[in-house]
Amino acid sequence: MIASSVKLSSVSELILPLDRKVASYGLGSRAIRVLVSCVVAAAPIIARAGPEPATLEKAVFASPAPGSAVGLLSEVIKEKKLDEHNGILLDVKYFDPAATEQAVILRRADAGMFPVVSAARVNLIGEKIRLFVPVLINHNSVVLQKGSTAARLADLKGKRIGTLDRISMTYTSLATIAKMQGLDLEKDFKLTLSPPPVLMGLFSRGELDALVIYEPLVSRLVSQGYREMMRLDSFWKEQTGESMVALAIGAHEDWIKSHPGASRKLFRTVMDAMNLIQANPKSIAQEHRKTLLIETDQQLARLAERLGQMYAARWDPSVIANMNTLLKKNVELGLLTAMPKDEIFVILK
Numbered sequence: 001m002i003a004s005s006v007k008l009s010s011v012s013e014l015i016l017p018l019d020r021k022v023a024s025y026g027l028g029s030r031a032i033r034v035l036v037s038c039v040v041a042a043a044p045i046i047a048r049a050g051p052e053p054a055t056l057e058k059a060v061f062a063s064p065a066p067g068s069a070v071g072l073l074s075e076v077i078k079e080k081k082l083d084e085h086n087g088i089l090l091d092v093k094y095f096d097p098a099a100t101e102q103a104v105i106l107r108r109a110d111a112g113m114f115p116v117v118s119a120a121r122v123n124l125i126g127e128k129i130r131l132f133v134p135v136l137i138n139h140n141s142v143v144l145q146k147g148s149t150a151a152r153l154a155d156l157k158g159k160r161i162g163t164l165d166r167i168s169m170t171y172t173s174l175a176t177i178a179k180m181q182g183l184d185l186e187k188d189f190k191l192t193l194s195p196p197p198v199l200m201g202l203f204s205r206g207e208l209d210a211l212v213i214y215e216p217l218v219s220r221l222v223s224q225g226y227r228e229m230m231r232l233d234s235f236w237k238e239q240t241g242e243s244m245v246a247l248a249i250g251a252h253e254d255w256i257k258s259h260p261g262a263s264r265k266l267f268r269t270v271m272d273a274m275n276l277i278q279a280n281p282k283s284i285a286q287e288h289r290k291t292l293l294i295e296t297d298q299q300l301a302r303l304a305e306r307l308g309q310m311y312a313a314r315w316d317p318s319v320i321a322n323m324n325t326l327l328k329k330n331v332e333l334g335l336l337t338a339m340p341k342d343e344i345f346v347i348l349k
Contacts, residue, residue, distance in 0.1 A: 056084060056087060056088055056089040057087060057088045057089070057259070057261055057262040057265060058088070058089045058090075058091065058262075059088060059089075059090055059091070059110045059111060059259070059262050059266060060090075060091045060093060060108075060109045060110045060111075061074070061090045061091065061092050061093065061109060061110070061111055061112060061266070062093055062095055062100045062101075062103040062104055062108070062109035062111070062112025062113065063092050063093070063094055063095070063100060063112060063113060064094070064095065064096070064097040064100055064113060065094040065095070065096070066094070066288075066291035067196075067216070067217075067291050067292065067293060068097065068196075068214060068215075068216075069136060069139055069214065069215055069216070069307070069310050069311075070097075070113050070135060070136065070247070071094070071291070072277065072284070072288060072291070072292065072307075073135070073270065073273045073274065073277070073311075074090075074092045074094075075288060075291065076273045076276060076277060076284065077090065077092075077269055077270070077273045078090070078092060080273075080276065082269050082272045082273055082276075083265075083266075083269045085269075085272075086265045086266075086268045086269045086272065087261075087265050088262055088265035088266060088269060090266070090269070093108070093109055095112075096195040096196075097113075097164055097165075097168050097169075097170070097195075097196070098164050098165030098166075098167050098168045098195070100112050100113045100114075101113070101114050101115065101118055101167050101168070101250075102167065104129065104250055104251065104252075105122060105127060105129070107252065110251060110255055110259070110262075111249055111250065111251035111255070111263075111266060112249065112250065112251075113135060113247060113248075113249060113250075114129060114131060114247070114248060114249065114250030115167070115168060115169035115172050115173075115246060115247055116131065116169075116172075116245070116246050116247065116248060116323045116326055116327065117169075117172035117173075117176070117246070117326065117327065117330055117335070117336065118167045118168075118169075118172060119131055119248070119250055119340075119344050120327050120330070120336055120339070120340045120344060121336060123340040123341060123342070123344050124336070124337060124338060124340065124341060127252075128252060128253040128254070128342075129250045129251070129252060129253075129344065130250060130251060130252070130253045130256055130344055130345070130346045131248035131249065131250045131323075131344055131345050131346065132248070132249065132250070132251065132256060132263060132267060132345075132346040132347075132348055133248060133249035133266065133267045133270045133271070133315065134245060134248050134312035134313070134314065134315045134319055135247045135248050135249055135270070135274075135311065135312060136169070136245070136246065136247040136310055136311060136312060137233055137243045137244060137245055137246070137309065137310055137311070137312055138169065138173050138232050138233040138236065138243070138244040138245075138246045138247075139214050139215045139218075139231075139233065139306065139310045140169070140170045140173055140174065140212055140213065140214050140218075140231075140232045140233075141212070141213070141214075141215075141218045141228050141229075141230065141231045141232065142156075142174075142210055142211075142212050142228070142229045142230045142232075143203075143210065143211045143212075143213065143218060143221050143222070143226050143227065143228055143229065144209070144210050144226065144227045144228075144229050145203075145206065145208075145209060145210070145226065146225050146226060146227070148209070148210075148227065148229075150210070150229060151229065152181070152229075152230070153177070153178055153181050153183055153230070154181065154182075154183065156189065156209065156210050157183065157188050157189065158188070158189070158190065159189060159190065159209035159210060160189075160190045160192065160207070160208045160209045160210075161189045161190065161191055161192070161208065161209065161210045161211070161212060162191075162192040162193075162194065162199040162202055162203060162208040162210070162211045162212070162213075163191065163192075163193060163199070163211070163212040163213070164193065164194075164195070164196070164199075164213075165193050165194075166193065169246045169247045170212060170213065170214060171185075171193070172246070172330075172335075173232050173236075173244065173246050174212050174232065175335055176236075176326070176329060176330060176333065176335060177232050177235055177236065179333040179334070179335060180235075180239060180329075180333065192208060196213065196217060199211055199213065200213075200217065203221075203226075210229070212232075215303060215306055215307075215310065216292045216293055216294065216303050217293070219294075219299050219302045219303045219306070220293050220294075220295070220299065222299075222302070223295065223296055223298060223299040223302075232244065240325060240329075242322055242325070243312075243322070244326060245312045245319060245322045245323055245326070246326065248323070249266070249270060251263070256346065256348075260348070263348055264348050267315075267348055271313060271315075274311040274312075274313035275313050277307060277308075277311060278307075278308050278311055278313055281304045281305070281307035281308040282300070282301075282304040284307065285300055285303050285304045285307055286300065286304075315347065316347070317347075320345045320347075323345065324339075324345075327339055327340070
């Protein structure tokens with residue numbers, strides 16, 4: 001502001017011509033001194049007007065790329081400025097889904113998406129990853145080639161199955177479901193583990209018999225005539241009576257402790273984004289037709305229906321109990337050697 005750049009001597013210089021003019025009207029020097037002192041006293045008040053805007057906290061956030069349910073969360077956060085509204089500026093770094101978890105472990109990001117089972121597994125080898133924001137109910141499906149008659153996983157024994165890397169939610173969830181059906185994912189199938197674009201290409205060329213992948217890719221494949229054999233969450237729910245909450249946001253414990261404000265703001269930001277999508281699944285899907293690979297209105301309607309059911313927009317002891325059920329089942333099945341050494345779930349105060 002002008003007043004903040006004006007020196008005290010400058011104010012006096014501005015008044016001095018007035019001093020001479022007023023003297024010509026016969027006013028005394030005492031009146032002039034009063035006038036000068038009032039103007040000088042007012043200058044600092046003008047300079048102090050208007051508080052500085054609050055500085056946003058910053059965090060690097062690892063996310064799967066747009067074109068996934070989690071990538072959609074990140075898009076909505078940035079487009080709607082939900083992060084800034086909550087007092088934080090997220091620097092979103094996009095990765096292949098499996099590389100997202102690696103980015104968190106290697107501290108290439110402050111926080112990011114992390115599968116529940118993988119968080120428990122790295123905890124057992126000393127990595128203190130803590131999950132502090134819920135994200136996704138499992139939304140992976142087994143999709144078959146056109147004309148396939150398979151009706152269950154056992155029918156695919158010995159077949160070529162494509163899915164994501166071993167640290168991913170997709171792989172860990174599929175391994176759990178397979179074990180529950182008496183199958184060993186590594187021994188009973190011919191696995192191809194690759195990023196989604198590679199898998200989609202292989203599947204479209206008929207080089208895979210089945211693909212285990214997430215939305216919106218499932219809806220796209222179904223619209224192209226491929227068959228969805230099984231939704232992993234539906235099988236889990238039939239067996240346990242609850243949804244499989246398999247993905248959360250994780251960070252190293254020391255980052256959360258040293259950035260309590262940023263952690264809480266990140267929590268609120270993601271919850272706001274999930275609630276927004278759940279309240280407006282069709283309009284959000286419509287706004288993101290291109291990144292969600294939506295080609296037809298039928299595909300839009302199918303995906304909009306599922307979007308409203310994918311996000312776990314609640315974080316309380318019941319959700320944590322749900323996640324612990326998944327971990328206990330993995331221990332029971334021999335997929336985890338033990339439960340985590342310490343508590344991996346954090347409810348921020």
